[in-house]
Amino acid sequence: MTRTPSGPGDRSGPSGRSDRSGPGEEVDRLELEAAGALAGAASSAALAEVETAVLGKRSALATAHRHLAALDPDARRAAGKALHDARARLEALAAARGEELAAAERALMLGRDRLDLTEVTADEVRSAVTRGRLHLVTQTRRELEDVFVAMGFTVEEGPEAETDWYNFEALNIPPAHPARSMWDTFYLELGQPETVVLRTHTSPVQIHLMEDRQPPVHAVIPGRCYRRETADARHLPVFHQMEGLVVDRGITFADLAGTIETFTTAYFGPDIHARLRPGYFPFTEPSAEVEVTCTICRGGGCRTCSSTGWVELAGCGMVDPAVFEAVGIDPEEWSGFAFGFGIDRCAQMRHVIADMRILTENDVRFLRLL
Amino acid sequence: MKAPLSWLRDFAPFDTSDPTALAASLDDLGLVVEGVEHVGEGLGDVVVALVEGVDAIAGADRIRLVTVDAGAGPLEVVCGAWNFAPGDLVPLAPVGAVLPGHFRIERRKMKGATSNGMLCSARELRLSDDHEGILVLNDVEGARPGVPLTEALGVEPDVVFDITVEGNRPDAWSIAGVARDLAGRLRLPFTLPAPAPAPDLGTPVASLASLEVEDLDLCPRMVAVVLDRVRVAPSPRWLARRLLLAGMRPISGVVDASNYVMLELGQPTHPYDLDRLAGAGLVVRRARPGEKLVTLDGVERTLGTPGRGLGDTGEDCLICDAEGTAVGIGGIMGGESSEISDSTTRVLLEAAYFSPMAIARTSKRLGLRTEASARFERGCDPWGIDRAVDRFCELVGAPTATGKLDVRGQVPAPERILVSSRRVRAVLGVGIDAEEAAALIEPLGFGAETRDDGLMVTVPTNRPDVRPAPHGVDDVIEEIARTYGYSRIPRHRPSWPEPGGLTRYQRERRLVGDAMCGVGGLEAWTPSLVDDADHVAMGLTGAAVEVSNPIAKEEAWLRRSMLPGLVRALARNANRRQGGVRLFEIGIVFSHPDAGARTARGGASGSETAVLPAERELLSSVLASDGDDARSALAAWRVLADALRLEPVELVADGSVPGLHPTRSALLVAAGGAGAGGTTIGAVGEVDPAVAETLGHPAENGRIGWLEVDLGRLLDPSVTPRRPDQARALSRFPSADVDVALVVADTVPAARVEAALVRGVRGVREAGGAGAVRGVREAGEVRGVREAGGAGEGDGGLLESVVLFDVYRGPGVPEGHRSLAYRLRFAALDRTLTDEEVGRLRRRAIDAAAADTGAALR
The missing domain is CATH 3.30.70.380 (Ferrodoxin-fold anticodon-binding domain)
Structure with a gap:
């Protein structure tokens, strides 16, 4: 701590001096010294110390003030005023000096902090890791789920290995039924031969849902499926499907058609339309194939859509009464519809993927691409 | 199925001017047109020419100068095909001709030689796909130099629709069937002409042949007729041409007539050489267990023994001669012994209705699918047999024995179904009144009487897709909707009071994926079907679930871990100089039931409890960016744990996790679950470098950090507890x-x-x-x-x-x-x-x- 070089207490005690000029001169001298010290403070920190020294409790000025009590009333009045005036001037001086110093210090700090953004190199902004990406199939699945969730659907899931009952028979496809040739099936070496399968579609989850809970059901069922087919540009032996199932009172084919239209518009956009044409699935009656405007040519006709302007997207229909019977739901009270389509196919259509096999190659260039 | 328009017009007066509109109508009926082929157009200028000489062209080794005569003297044509010689008859497109596809023939000079036209291949004429060489016409009756090709071939311009018929519509899998649907939609009259009677042989059929069906459950109806003095000769040109257009190769009169009837009416028939049938008759019975037969394709078949498939009873329907020797598998394929040959004079024609399920069973087990079996298993019309037999006799034209042998068991009869207007509206969401509905389905052969509350429908026997009531009610409604037009049904977006949404598990699984992306992970999709050798390589013991019928040995087992797939994905990318990445996958792994089982309804009719592999959904991640190791995996785990707000999870150093580095790996043990010591929810550490090397990732490619978590356990708060989800007060005083x-x-x-x-x-x-x-x-x-x-x-x-x-x-x-x-x-x-x-x-x-x-x- 720096101490002021002199103070009234250092040299003269608070003896009862009555010399009017004495105290006056002394005050002037003190003020002059203090003002010099304040002006000479080189930093805010130094100024704070000087302020304490020249204006604080133990300053010469304070000491002189304490000594006023020993003076006679007149002298005391005059000296008091002088002291008071001097203090006021010094305080103003300190404040001004403080502002001056603060401004200088801030200017110095800003100068030191200067960063020319045009000079920043790539290395300096690279973070430790770059953000990764969800697989395109996951992105697509989430978006499709969100579309249906917004329409009031729940999202349900089921196992990938199934018994013949769930994958086929309960869906009105009895053993050896010729319709089974619609699904090339992988069988597992478990139990009796050809009784345990890798599900060929997500439809068995329909059966689980209807067995496990009471209607109403409004669910979409995304999941991985398996068909014993050789991969090509438009098919993968392991692929992802999204099933929809609505079982409620008073559900009609018109509701199915409206739901499909809402979904295709929500996912593909307002200029993509859906149309239904008769089809065949053992677990729905009436059944329909869903075709949508070709996303490549926007309906104008191209190679992808064989110049028709339409491409197949999904299968759908009203839940067959035989399926309700298999799960013990009264078809007189409840009705429903179901639909199913390929998640990978949606991704292919939306993102104009020429060959679907790229989805399973795990080429990081592709994984980073979309 | 290929349906030539000219053939369809035998049954209804379809307009030939706009095939595209016809195709659109077929599409809308669910008879999907995969292609429309215009044949025989643009051939008017092409003539038959005789090759007189073939000469080399100096300096050319691929083309030659051919001298032909098309009736107007020698003409020099340059040709690049080598499949003909002087004396052959070939098609010539002279200068000025316009071939299909608006291809105009010009006079051209090649290598100094002038070509005055073009010799054509079958493909250039759009007659077939054959482009191996020039179409040689030597065997074509009526092909003489100068004769127009269309005249020589009997080719008229035609349109062929390539139609895919859904499996439930056997009736539409025929020319007449397509015509019936299309005529109904276009409100055109549909007629099925009655075949002209064949000349009567004057001998009762029963005196010439016998027919016995022992097992009527497999073959509820069989009809046989006998034709005599049959000339085995090529079919008439018009018939052969129709077969060709429909995609079938003409063989000889009798066989062609049988095929023609099948294509036209959908009813397969089988002609036998009566003189090669021992005992001059047929006996139909179940195959005895292990009974053998050599079918027409030369393969010895073993019959009467159940196969692997669920529901295969091993019952096969055999056609035998009258002495009991098998001569064919009913409805699927005949045998060699009684085949029609060049010397055949007496023909026994058999036409039957076989039990569809029996045919499907046998066909599947034998892996033998024929035009006939595919139709029988879908269900032919048991009452359409007579017309098919008569049509065959008409086409062959040989004297036919009086009467038919006809054995019947329980033959399906027309069903009657009451379809209420209320139900129509309830299913379709639109009211279609009874009169309108009747008008829609009557042209398809349905009987429809209007009642107060709807329609009494009589279902024709060619429509096995329409089941008996009650389920058949909806089948009839489908027919009403199909003929009404799906596009005319209004669209309505349903709503319900129950809210939609994701489950907590599903939301948090998304969070897991997002967190992994946040630490730089790229999500991969590695194979679920793998090679068990990879499991062995990573040190997994016990069995994997095997696929009975894999596509390849490398895809014959269900994965038990995603580690091999992910490491291989790293390796493949490194080979493309795309190393230094972090990959993760969220997917299912399977346990053999020996190690972790799940049970579900199974067996026939779901009457048994079946044992299935346990399935677990895992997050697995390989971290192989520059400098990555176990610490990186741990850092990723901490991000994940924090994202899920987990209570602390123990790290238990463990050197025995399969595939992981023995001294740089730990189990993740959560506090909850059934066991006293907590529950292992995953593992973190490094992939064992030796395992990585085996999977194609050598040590010099760097360490691979590993994180794997069982999502079922991770996201179950009773197993992996969460920090309290209630806000606690925060101190505002200095700490x-x-x-x-x-x-x-x-x-x-x-x-x-x-x-x-x-x-x-x-x-x-x-x-x-x-x-x-x-x-x-x-x-x-x-x-x-x-x-x-x-x-x-x-x-x-x-x-x-x-x-x-x-x-x-x-x-x-x-x-x-x-x-x-x-x-x-x-x-x-x-x-x-x-x-x-x-x-x-x-x-x-x-x-x-x-x-x-x-x-x-x-």
């Missing part, structure tokens, strides 16, 4: 930090020291109370701020956090010990803690650490 350095034996896990410090502050008697930090942590690990206790736990509420910030071994610390430096942060909700209070809490923490772990203040 006080106290650092304590404790010397502890290496054998004492740091986590126990931390737990003791927490216990001490709380003033709890023993370690292990609720919320206490449990478990084991590897020494030297420094981690972030952790919640330690909540409000309202006595003085525990004063401890805001405990952080291990330094680990020291060396001079000043005894051998076998290390110094663990913790920073304890204290704060109270209602005041600034005094130095005395903080000192007291510190003392209690140190004392507890000393008592529980033998820690000494350094």
Whole structure:
């Protein structure tokens, strides 16, 4: 701590001096010294110390003030005023000096902090890791789920290995039924031969849902499926499907058609339309194939859509009464519809993927691409 | 199925001017047109020419100068095909001709030779796909030089629709069937002409042949006729041409007539050489177990034995001669012995209705699918047999024995179904009144009488897709909707009071994926069907679930781990100079039921309990960016744990996790679950470099950090507890930090020291109370701020956090010990803690650490 070089207490005690000029001169001298010290403070920190020294409790000025009590009333009045005036001037001086110093210090700090953004190199902004990406199939699945969730659907899931009952028979496809040739099936070496399968579609989850809970059901069922087919540009032996199932009172084919239209518009956009044409699935009656405007040519006709302007997207229909019977739901009270389509196919259509096999190659260039 | 328009017009007067409109109508009926082919157009200028000479062209080794005569003298044509010689008849397109596809023939000069036209291949004429060489016409009756090609071939311009018929519409899998549907839609009259009677042989059929059906359940109806003085000769040109257009190769009159009837009416028939049938008759019966027969394709078939498939009873319907020797598999394929040959004069024609399921069973087991079996298994019209037989006799034209042999069992008869208008509206969402509905389905052959409340429908026997009532009601409604037009049904967006949404598990699974992306992970999709050798390579013991009928050996097992797939994906990318990545996958792995089973309804009719593989959904991640190792995996785990707001999860060093680095890996053990010691929810560490090498990732490519978590356990708060989800008050008063350095034996896990410090502050008697930090942590690990206790736990509420910030071994610390430096942060909700209070809490923490772990203040 720096101490002021002199103070009234250092040299003269608070003896009862009555010399009017004495105290006056002394005050002037003190003020002059203090003002010099304040002006000479080189930093805010130094100024704070000087302020304490020249204006604080133990300053010469304070000491002189304490000594006023020993003076006679007149002298005391005059000296008091002088002291008071001097203090006021010094305080103003300190404040001004403080502002001056603060401004200088801030200017110095800003100068030191200067960063020319045009000079920043790539290395300096690279973070430790770059953000990764969800697989395109996951992105697509989430978006499709969100579309249906917004329409009031729940999202349900089921196992990938199934018994013949769930994958086929309960869906009105009895053993050896010729319709089974619609699904090339992988069988597992478990139990009796050809009784345990890798599900060929997500439809068995329909059966689980209807067995496990009471209607109403409004669910979409995304999941991985398996068909014993050789991969090509438009098919993968392991692929992802999204099933929809609505079982409620008073559900009609018109509701199915409206739901499909809402979904295709929500996912593909307002200029993509859906149309239904008769089809065949053992677990729905009436059944329909869903075709949508070709996303490549926007309906104008191209190679992808064989110049028709339409491409197949999904299968759908009203839940067959035989399926309700298999799960013990009264078809007189409840009705429903179901639909199913390929998640990978949606991704292919939306993102104009020429060959679907790229989805399973795990080429990081592709994984980073979309 | 290929349906030529000219053939369809035999049954209804379709307009030939706009085939595209016809195709659109077929599409809308569910008879999907895959292609429309215009044949025989643009051939008007092409003539038959005789090749007179073939000469080389100087300096050309691929083309030759051909001299032809098309009736107007020699003409020189340059040709690049080599499949003909002088004396052959070939098609010539002279200069000025326009071939299909608007291809105009010009006079051209090639290598100095002038070509005055073009010799054509079958493809250039759009007659077939054959482009191997020039179409040689030597065998074509009526082909003479100068004759127009269309005249020589009997080719008229035609349109062929390539139609895919759904499996439930056997009736439409025929020319007449397509015509019936299309005529109905276009409101055109449909007629099925009655075949002209064949000349009567004058001999009763029963005196020439016999027919016996022993097993009427397999063959509910069989009809046979006998034709005599049959000339085995090529079919008439018009018939052969129709067969060709429909995609069938003409063979000879009798066989062609049988095929023609099948294509036209959908009813397969089978002609036998009556003189080669022992006993001059047929017996139909079940095959005896193990009975053998050589079918027409030359393959010996073993019959009468159940196959692997569910529901295969092993019942096969055999056609035998009258002495009981098998001559064919009913409805699927004939045998060699009684085949029609060049010397055949007497023909026995058999036409039957076989049980569709029996045909499907046998066809599937034998892997033998024929035009006939495909039709029989879908269901032919048992009452359409007579017309088919008559049509065959008409086409062959040979004298036919009087009458038919006809054996019947339980033959399906027309069903009657009441379809109420209320149900129509309930299913379709649109009202179609009974009169309109009747008008829609009557042209398809349905009988329809209007009733007060709807329609009484009689279902024709060619429509096996329409089941008996009650299910058949909806089948009829489908027919009404199909003929009404799906596009005319209004669209309505349904709504319901129940809210939609994702389950908590589904939401948090998304969070897991997002967190992994946040630490730089790219999500991969690796194979579910793998090679078991990969499981062995990573040290998994026990069995994998095997696929019975894999496409390839490398895809013959269900994956038990995603490690091989992910490491291989890294390796493949590294080979493309795309190394240095982090991959993750969220997917299912399967356990063999020996190791983890699930049960479900199975067996025939779902009457049994079947054992299935257990399925677990895992997050697996390989971290192989530059410098990645176990620490990177641990960092990723911490991000994930924090994202899910998990209570602390123990890390238990474990050298025996299959596939993982034995000294750089640990199990993740959560506090909850059934077991007393918590539940293993995953593992973190590094892939064993030896395993990585086996999977194609050599050590010089760097270490691979590994993180795997079972999502079922991770996302179940009863197994992996979460931090409280209720807000606790935060102190607004200054906190006080106290650092304590404790010397502890290496054998004492740091986590126990931390737990003791927490216990001490709380003033709890023993370690292990609720919320206490449990478990084991590897020494030297420094981690972030952790919640330690909540409000309202006595003085525990004063401890805001405990952080291990330094680990020291060396001079000043005894051998076998290390110094663990913790920073304890204290704060109270209602005041600034005094130095005395903080000192007291510190003392209690140190004392507890000393008592529980033998820690000494350094």
